[in-house]
Amino acid sequence: MSPAFLLYKEKPLKLHDALPMNWEKLFRPRSIAVVGASTKVGMNINMFFPGLVDAGFPGSLYPVNRHAEEILGYRAYPSVRAIPGPVDYVIISVPREHVPEVLDDCVYKGVSVAHIFTAGFGETKTSEGMHLQERIREAIRNRIRLIGPNCVGVYCPGSGIAYMPGQSRTAGDVGFVSQSGGHTSLFVENATSQGLYFSAAVSVGNSLDLGINDFFEYLSADPGTSVIGVYVEGMTGEQGRRFFELVRNTTPRKPVMIMKAGRSESGARAAASHTGSMAGTYSLWASMAAQANAVLVNDYTEMTDFIWAYKCLKGLPGTRAGVVCGGGGNAVWCGDTLGAGGFTLPPLSPETQKSILEFTDAVGTIAQNPVDPNFSMFDPQAHIRVLTTLDAQSDIDFLLNVGVFDFLYHHTIPTGLLSREQLIRDSADRLSQLRKSVRKPFAAAAIQVSENPDIYDILKQIRLRAREEGVPCYASLERMTAALRRLHTYSAGLNGKAS
Amino acid sequence: MSPAFLLYKEKPLKLHDALPMNWEKLFRPRSIAVVGASTKVGMNINMFFPGLVDAGFPGSLYPVNRHAEEILGYRAYPSVRAIPGPVDYVIISVPREHVPEVLDDCVYKGVSVAHIFTAGFGETKTSEGMHLQERIREAIRNRIRLIGPNCVGVYCPGSGIAYMPGQSRTAGDVGFVSQSGGHTSLFVENATSQGLYFSAAVSVGNSLDLGINDFFEYLSADPGTSVIGVYVEGMTGEQGRRFFELVRNTTPRKPVMIMKAGRSESGARAAASHTGSMAGTYSLWASMAAQANAVLVNDYTEMTDFIWAYKCLKGLPGTRAGVVCGGGGNAVWCGDTLGAGGFTLPPLSPETQKSILEFTDAVGTIAQNPVDPNFSMFDPQAHIRVLTTLDAQSDIDFLLNVGVFDFLYHHTIPTGLLSREQLIRDSADRLSQLRKSVRKPFAAAAIQVSENPDIYDILKQIRLRAREEGVPCYASLERMTAALRRLHTYSAGLNGKAS
Numbered sequence: 002m003s004p005a006f007l008l009y010k011e012k013p014l015k016l017h018d019a020l021p022m023n024w025e026k027l028f029r030p031r032s033i034a035v036v037g038a039s040t041k042v043g044m045n046i047n048m049f050f051p052g053l054v055d056a057g058f059p060g061s062l063y064p065v066n067r068h069a070e071e072i073l074g075y076r077a078y079p080s081v082r083a084i085p086g087p088v089d090y091v092i093i094s095v096p097r098e099h100v101p102e103v104l105d106d107c108v109y110k111g112v113s114v115a116h117i118f119t120a121g122f123g124e125t126k127t128s129e130g131m132h133l134q135e136r137i138r139e140a141i142r143n144r145i146r147l148i149g150p151n152c153v154g155v156y157c158p159g160s161g162i163a164y165m166p167g168q169s170r171t172a173g174d175v176g177f178v179s180q181s182g183g184h185t186s187l188f189v190e191n192a193t194s195q196g197l198y199f200s201a202a203v204s205v206g207n208s209l210d211l212g213i214n215d216f217f218e219y220l221s222a223d224p225g226t227s228v229i230g231v232y233v234e235g236m237t238g239e240q241g242r243r244f245f246e247l248v249r250n251t252t253p254r255k256p257v258m259i260m261k262a263g264r265s266e267s268g269a270r271a272a273a274s275h276t277g278s279m280a281g282t283y284s285l286w287a288s289m290a291a292q293a294n295a296v297l298v299n300d301y302t303e304m305t306d307f308i309w310a311y312k313c314l315k316g317l318p319g320t321r322a323g324v325v326c327g328g329g330g331n332a333v334w335c336g337d338t339l340g341a342g343g344f345t346l347p348p349l350s351p352e353t354q355k356s357i358l359e360f361t362d363a364v365g366t367i368a369q370n371p372v373d374p375n376f377s378m379f380d381p382q383a384h385i386r387v388l389t390t391l392d393a394q395s396d397i398d399f400l401l402n403v404g405v406f407d408f409l410y411h412h413t414i415p416t417g418l419l420s421r422e423q424l425i426r427d428s429a430d431r432l433s434q435l436r437k438s439v440r441k442p443f444a445a446a447a448i449q450v451s452e453n454p455d456i457y458d459i460l461k462q463i464r465l466r467a468r469e470e471g472v473p474c475y476a477s478l479e480r481m482t483a484a485l486r487r488l489h490t491y492s493a494g495l496n497g498k499a500s
Numbered sequence: 501m502s503p504a505f506l507l508y509k510e511k512p513l514k515l516h517d518a519l520p521m522n523w524e525k526l527f528r529p530r531s532i533a534v535v536g537a538s539t540k541v542g543m544n545i546n547m548f549f550p551g552l553v554d555a556g557f558p559g560s561l562y563p564v565n566r567h568a569e570e571i572l573g574y575r576a577y578p579s580v581r582a583i584p585g586p587v588d589y590v591i592i593s594v595p596r597e598h599v600p601e602v603l604d605d606c607v608y609k610g611v612s613v614a615h616i617f618t619a620g621f622g623e624t625k626t627s628e629g630m631h632l633q634e635r636i637r638e639a640i641r642n643r644i645r646l647i648g649p650n651c652v653g654v655y656c657p658g659s660g661i662a663y664m665p666g667q668s669r670t671a672g673d674v675g676f677v678s679q680s681g682g683h684t685s686l687f688v689e690n691a692t693s694q695g696l697y698f699s700a701a702v703s704v705g706n707s708l709d710l711g712i713n714d715f716f717e718y719l720s721a722d723p724g725t726s727v728i729g730v731y732v733e734g735m736t737g738e739q740g741r742r743f744f745e746l747v748r749n750t751t752p753r754k755p756v757m758i759m760k761a762g763r764s765e766s767g768a769r770a771a772a773s774h775t776g777s778m779a780g781t782y783s784l785w786a787s788m789a790a791q792a793n794a795v796l797v798n799d800y801t802e803m804t805d806f807i808w809a810y811k812c813l814k815g816l817p818g819t820r821a822g823v824v825c826g827g828g829g830n831a832v833w834c835g836d837t838l839g840a841g842g843f844t845l846p847p848l849s850p851e852t853q854k855s856i857l858e859f860t861d862a863v864g865t866i867a868q869n870p871v872d873p874n875f876s877m878f879d880p881q882a883h884i885r886v887l888t889t890l891d892a893q894s895d896i897d898f899l900l901n902v903g904v905f906d907f908l909y910h911h912t913i914p915t916g917l918l919s920r921e922q923l924i925r926d927s928a929d930r931l932s933q934l935r936k937s938v939r940k941p942f943a944a945a946a947i948q949v950s951e952n953p954d955i956y957d958i959l960k961q962i963r964l965r966a967r968e969e970g971v972p973c974y975a976s977l978e979r980m981t982a983a984l985r986r987l988h989t990y991s992a993g994l995n996g997k998a999s
């Protein structure tokens with residue numbers, strides 16, 4: 002490991018000599034207190050309490066606020082000490098100078114885990130911030146495990162834990178751990194809007210105690226998590242070594258996606274301003290990720306795209322695609338985009354070409370790869386036979402169907418030829434039928450070229466339904482290509498082959 | 501010029517010794533006949549006649565159909581000969597074997613320009629197709645100028661010419677010429693949905709007579725066209741030389757965007773199947789494009805994105821960006837994406853940092869570049885002052901504002917805090933105010949991370965309004981970065997500087 006992993010800060014003294022983490026108290030707490038719960042609503046206020054209420058937390062919820070009797074129908078308490086029952090987990094969102102005394106109350110009360118949302122500590126690099134952070138350290142040493150400070154903490158819908166209202170209550174198998182609360186929110190938003198749900202998503206902030214590696218280790222062992230995403234700004238050398246050891250041990254069982262900040266100098270400098278992390282050399286991270294068979298992504302959309310490819314296909318055995326695509330110009334565009342992503346489109350054998358022309362409208366059909374069946378694409382039987390013919394050609398590894406929907410939309414919806422629901426159902430059903438008709442891995446793109454919001458909504462629903470039917474379906478050729486490329490690399494890595 | 505430009509087909513004999521093109525007859529015809537106009541409606545039928553009716557063509561329209569008395573309220577004629585008045589322009593959509601006799605009728609009638617939609621000629625490489633194409637050539641030699649065969653022809657909304665119903669009737673200053681009818685339709689769809697309108701868009705098909713170069717020359721000279729897009733699959737050496745000569749002479753006056761098929765081997769092979777073109781070596785095209793200061797794009801979305809950057813900013817003097825972006829993680833993402841696109845984000849001077857912290861909420865604000873003003877971004881005065889502070893720093897060339905809207909949406913629309921119209925108006929107004937407050941070029945990204953269709957619609961409208969106010973506003977960081985990069989390269993080329 003190179004010195005690029007070295008951190009800005011001194012290696013901290015070990016915080017807890019003898020205080021093992023009890024994950025049950027964090028991810029399945031019987032009771033949660035929110036210190037600093039607000040009686041107001043709005044954007045720039047504490048959203049943890051309304052978040053927990055909205056998420057339907059099934060245990061005991063205690064808002065703590067010196068000036069309130071009741072918040073959202075829950076009895077409020079002036080302090081953690083004043084709460085009558087036991088408290089497993091406390092979320093702290095009060096001005097920074099009050100944080101140490103709240104922690105003292107937590108210790109008194111026997112709280113297991115505290116999460117500090119409040120910012121203004123070590124990351125400010127001011128003497129006051131550093132001093133307060135040291136006081137926190139002393140308050141919790143060997144007494145309380147800590148998330149933060151300076152982070153949004155935990156989203157765990159299966160246990161009714163959300164950090165703001167409106168987060169999905171549906172639980173799933175995606176795990177995420179992040180050095181940015183913003184990215185945590187955005188990835189949760191991005192993924193849930195595309196039908197992916199979470200076992201847990203955690204933002205770690207300054208990581209005074211629990212950090213990326215602790216949560217990663219938990220998610221790696223968690224049987225309810227089948228894929229893990231990580232957003233990292235920077236790590237110390239020791240943290241980095243441990244991280245890649247954990248990743249290497251995880252990827253044979255579940256894929257790990259890493260979004261690493263600091264691809265460029267400007268990004269690295271912004272990361273330093275954000276969490277005080279030195280980003281390290283990106284190329285070093287990329288090479289460590291490749292060695293550990295982790296999937297490197299540039300943003301959370303790419304995470305979501307990869308997860309769907311993985312969930313539907315598990316792996317992609319080769320790089321040779323057989324493609325069905327409506328429109329000659331579109332077929333060329335497909336070839337170029339897939340080619341730029343490292344895939345090839347083998348020429349079709351004369352027998353395959355002849356066979357395709359037999360059951361499609363010969364004038365207008367391009368019996369090459371991509372096949373453009375022209376209007377025969379609207380005939381379900383011809384469409385399926387084109388795909389099964391490609392399925393039979395031995396030098397093709399996987400199959401794709403690409404549809405640009407603007408034209409179909411204009412000729413069916415405004416004209417009343419189909420209802421929106423019919424168009425959605427027919428299109429998703431067709432993709433499902435295509436998948437069931439072939440043996441090779443099958444993916445699709447359902448694309449719009451205009452910015453028509455109605456088409457957007459229809460295609461979103463087509464893609465969601467297709468994915469439920471096992472077809473990873475994408476909004477653009479680029480996104481489909483990138484997701485499949487990452488899946489191929491991951492599966493080649495699993496089989497011990499460099500891709 | 502390299503042999504890579506060589507074409508598959510023999511160099512054709514010169515078709516017309518003495519028949520200059522009369523562009524008026526094509527782009528401002530007094531009368532149009534559509535041969536093969538259908539009495540039916542649906543997807544796989546002739547849409548030219550309903551297209552012209554829908555586009556509001558102001559001259560005389562003549563549907564030609566042997567078996568109809570009337571089509572869409574217009575009297576139908578059994579042949580072009582039978583039409584009573586003069587006919588400038590004829591669109592032919594009949595089975596291929598009837599095309600030569602229709603052309604004979606056109607000659608008899610004194611038609612100036614014919615467009616053949618029908619496919620099945622030279623591009624099939626069959627003896628029957630080649631033979632029919634030869635008959636077409638003989639029929640029109642020195643008598644009629646021809647578009648096609650095998651193409652959708654002309655969209656010219658200013659003259660009421662569209663090739664299918666539903667195309668925008670609004671005229672504009674974007675010109676487009678293409679070797680794919682599908683791409684023509686898709687680019688028109690993409691651009692008009694984003695508020696860009698056309699002087700003319702033409703698909704040339706097999707180019708038996710008029711080809712890319714002819715239409716390009718027209719658009720280059722046309723005072724109503726201020727930017728030109730071209731989609732090319734392939735050209736002969738002679739065509740290629742002429743093309744780049746035309747491009748080189750055009751770019752000092754108006755930008756030329758080229759989407760070139762054949763970036764990959766698979767794309768090149770698909771292009772050969774589509775229009776019979778040999779794609780030529782992509783790297784050669786790229787280098788010719790660079791020498792001619794043309795803007796190379798990968799798809800029509802990139803064309804639309806570039807055009808908006810050009811229309812709003814005209815040029816981009818340097819690569820050093822000053823960025824305002826809400827959210828620490830987002831700021832890092834901005835730095836990385838802009839950095840990957842070849843831009844830098846200069847560090848802020850201590851004075852600039854100090855100044856920014858004076859009028860923003862210091863806890864939570866990151867006074868670096870990107871500046872994350874945190875919740876101060878919701879305060880118009882603070883927001884404007886942050887941007888004007890960046891404007892004043894001398895080593896910054898241009899300014900950007902990046903907003904991720906999902907969070908703002910969830911806290912304003914479902915809660916009733918703002919109406920949709922208020923959110924749209926306030927956001928677009930803010931971008932307009934920001935632009936008016938600074939001297940340096942200013943662009944923006946208005947991003948969503950979820951696939952929420954309501955946010956999609958709102959952001960689309962914000963972007964449209966911002967562009968009307970002179971702010972090129974994009975749906976993603978990647979699209980903003982790519983468009984600005986291309987604009988910088990174009991303006992550096994104009995000033996004789998390599999970028």
